[in-house]
Amino acid sequence: MAAAPEKRQRFELLLAQANIPTDVIDGFFRDGTLERVETSRSNREWTFFLRKTKLVPPDVYRAFCRAVVDRFAAVASIRFVLEYDEAVTDAEIVDTYWPLFIEWAQKEAASINGWLAKAKVETENRVVTVTLLDSMALELAKKKQVD
Numbered sequence: 001m002a003a004a005p006e007k008r009q010r011f012e013l014l015l016a017q018a019n020i021p022t023d024v025i026d027g028f029f030r031d032g033t034l035e036r037v038e039t040s041r042s043n044r045e046w047t048f049f050l051r052k053t054k055l056v057p058p059d060v061y062r063a064f065c066r067a068v069v070d071r072f073a074a075v076a077s078i079r080f081v082l083e084y085d086e087a088v089t090d091a092e093i094v095d096t097y098w099p100l101f102i103e104w105a106q107k108e109a110a111s112i113n114g115w116l117a118k119a120k121v122e123t124e125n126r127v128v129t130v131t132l133l134d135s136m137a138l139e140l141a142k143k144k145q146v147d
Helices: 004-017 022-029 058-072 090-108 135-143
Strands: 033-040 045-052 077-084 120-124 127-131
Touching: 004 022, 004 033, 004 045, 022 058, 058 077, 058 090, 090 120
Parallel strands: 045 077
Antiparallel strands: 033 045, 120 127
């Protein structure tokens, strides 16, 4: 297992390779580390596991992901797993990134349209509960295997 300075150094290398601006690094990624990278030769996929102590605003996270994906697009398909220290609550994570999830879900399944975006989201004891507006939305979710 790599030591924290080595993980930080690997993260800094990733940031440099993706041409992330210094002001963005200083403002949002100074506390980050690259924990590990999982690769799959069969489907050319890389998954970057990042750790942070503070939340990254959704627009900054989206720009970061886009920069890394663009940098390595010719080599592999890129995925991210962003892990936070225990000081960041599950509710904070869900509240911050729920709009990004909705955006992703609507791209993956166009039929989701607005019903998922209008859902009520609650987080308690590491469980995220999504409450849909009506039974019709629930039936659509089940039909599309979104439930």
